[in-house]
Amino acid sequence: MIVRRIVRWFDERLGAARFVRTALNKVFPDHWSFMLGELALYCFVILILTGVYLTFFFTPGTKEVVYNGSYAPLKGVSMSQAYESVLRISFDVRAGLVMRQIHHWAALIFVGSIIAHLMRIFFTGAFRRPRELNWMIGVTLLLLAIANGFTGYSLPDDQLSGTGLRIAYSVVISVPVVGVWSAFLVFGGEFPGNEVLTRFFVIHILIVPAAIAVLLTAHLAILVRQKHTQFRGPARRERNVVGARLWPTFTAKTIGLFFFVFAACAALGGLAQINPVWIWGPFQPAAVSAGSQPDWYVGWLEGSLRLLPGWELRAFGHEVPNPFFSGVLLPGITFMLLYAWPFLEGRFTKENREEHHLLDRPRDRPVRTAIGVGALAFYAVLFVAGGNDVLASRFNVSVNFITNVLRVALFVVPVVAAFFTYRLCKELAQRSPTAGEPEAPPGAELVVRTAEGGYVDVEEPARTP
Amino acid sequence: MNDDVQETQERKATSRTALAFGVTALASLGLAVTYWAGGQEQIEGSLLAIALGGLGFGFVQVAKYLLPQGPYVEDREALPSSDEDQAAFASDFERGEGWLSRRGFLLKMLGLAGGAIGIAALFPIRSLGPNPGQSLFRTKWRRGSLVVDEQGEPVGVDTLDVGGALTVFPQGHLEVEDSQTILIRLSQEDVVTRPGRELWGPEGYVGFSKVCTHAGCPVGLYQQQFKKLLCPCHQSTFSVPDGAQPVFGPATRSLPQLPLMVDDEGMLRARSDYTEPVGPGFWDRGT
């Protein structure tokens, strides 16, 4: 067969048969939550595919041009090249708008699936030794994904993203000592400057995707080297992995998943409008729209900026202005805690003395689960706060009232959520004391057949205390 | 499981897969036709989703019903390398270190060289932007600057009704971000917002920097009845008759007020630039 001849041609030159065979026989645990990381991976692939397409049509420039395309309400209006090229993609390039929308929807789902994956890793304790390194790489990937999202939606130079850029600029200049210089270097001067669009373009299409690709490769390589964790169950031990082989079953499943992820993004991209920049209008430094919002994964930062009351530090002619605390300190502490979590928990539980390859059920670790849920609640309140004006006008409530309520809720809701989670975990753990597997009938032995055909006894799976 | 049941299941899965791939083929044809016929976003997205979904469905059917399920077991060997391997690695690595004994200062010199060239390599970053200098302390308003609206039309005493508001710039500097000013007419008589500003509000006109002192968004919402300015970004609220004093929200500082005057032709002009830096705070603002 042709395939065999091709394979032999490569093998004569690479001698990779043994290596590839080992790789193809790799076992993947058979739980659906292990595929959340793949959701993120495939979103990344879709972003690259649609992104490359868009780069063939987008012009990252601030030069003023006069619009002469087919969107009538903006005909004759002066705007930047960047904005004009996005209008052209949306109205005058066949299938351009669908590609643009698939790209943007995929970006929103990309960050969401990273966070879903992060939650699975966190709540099952998969970050413990020996996987602290991969956890840190993963948190970095989350940061990079958010950064690419922000730079990406700022590229069209529309009013909405331009407002966000102004806020970002103000947050940068709020940094003590180096803030103003940093902003002037990044933006090329006072806001808005003429440089930031082209620089964001390079960051968005080259620097961050390359960094993501490198870190993703490392992430997957470490995963292959360390092998997956797995949930407890029949015959699942610290010293093995039970599941499906990479080839052919897992490959087929994951290819199927890729097509479904793409299908979901395509469905949204064609049926649900996203970021209608023609309604926001081209960016004008003195204009703004009521109800301005960043993309969802930045919403928690926006909420933080809205909730912090008018406090700042001023002394000896210097000041640390308000946006520093809400826009720099809060996210800084957030990510520091994220990075440090495996080490913090390990220090506390002393579990970092040995490797862990069997996962916890969340209910069996009530403290960790409660802390995780409390943290999620905290950021959820911030996210809600980011839309306080939209809530106010949709539900006819005073925005001042909502803001004050959320200021209190920010501290009350996480505590309450954590408390109830803790109690729930205890209750659930009490009801199902073992790790979900059925009790073996009395006198039963578990045996495993080896490759030679013989049988070996396997010890009982460990019971959760 | 029972062989017959399994065979039926496999047969059904096979036909489902074939059907799914057939749907993909049809949908792809539809996509091509749609594109050729001029394109339509909702049809393009739906057909693409169907085409991709067909492929996905087919592959998953194959994976679930036609391929070996296992489960398989793979042994996990201990991660840390064996003691022999670690020792061998250590001795091989030390092969490259022997020459350093009694020459430790070479390593220090290398450190000096590397550090120096690294720091030197950072210098081109300086070219990314200009020296901030006094940029954040001054706008384009000067003594005598003519107040113009966003179309460039000069603003006179008759431009605004009482209760009106408008975004204005100094003539010749339209759309310069730090110079944007919100002009409000409070009454027909001169307005004094704070001591020392007796001459700043001729004939009811007051002007404030539109750059919010919190995070820089344009403070575009003037509430005529409350006489308050509201920033839509984070809801900082400023009381206009008190000199745009912040009364709610994260802003900590009043919006700077532009000193105004009326010239002989009834046109509004600035008396001077703003007397303090506009916009959000920064480290050196108080100096």
Add this chain to the structure above:
Amino acid sequence: MGMSGRLVVPSLGGLLAAGLLAIGLHTAGATEQRGGQNPGNADRGHRLFLVGCATCHGANGEGSAQGPDLRGVGAAAADFQLSTGRMPNTAPDRQSVTKRSPYTRAEIDDLVAYVASLGPGPPIPDVHNPPGDLQEGGELYLDNCAACHSAAGNGGALNVGRDAPTLHGATPVEVGEAVRTGPGNMPVFGRGTFTPQQLNSIVRYVEYLKKPQDPGGLSLGLVGPITEGLVAILVGLGALMLITRWIEPPAMRQEPPAVTAPEDQQ
């Protein structure tokens, strides 16, 4: 007493239809016809005023603790407040809201004529002449109106429970009147601020915002990234997580593993 039986039913039917039509015209016509079409009668308006408005606005429109002085507000203000049903205001301490007016169109015209006679003020603008320019209107709208009413015309929150309402239900005349008179917390944009041409352009753009182009699909109310994010996570990611569960159902395999991995693996 003389009507033939054959005609009773159709006659009654006709009367019923006519009656319904009359009621329909009476209520529907009140807010849907454009203001300014028919100049009203100021005397009739004065009588209506004394009944429905004087309690708060004074017998001669001079105002009181409950209602502002109406002398000099002009026909535009009166027509706006009455056509949108904001006036009569049943809750004066809160923001007045659009509601069905208890007055007919003719009655509103009379009241407007009376209020206009109280003093010189902005007339009802002619929002169709000179014809507005859509592009100019868009630029002016985004510069001056979007800050409160949002770029899509959805409205926006103001302080302490007030809001800039959605513009999707406003007629062109109402938009023009509001711009000229600055109702409630809205600033006043008089003829010195916007020329009649500029005003009509803004009106034209607001009209466009009622049915803007949505080539991308469902507009999700043009609210912005919050709704987009909710859809992405709840619909997009949610569906994908369900699909993932379908691909790999969570049933724990009961039987022990059949085959170990070959020992010659490295």
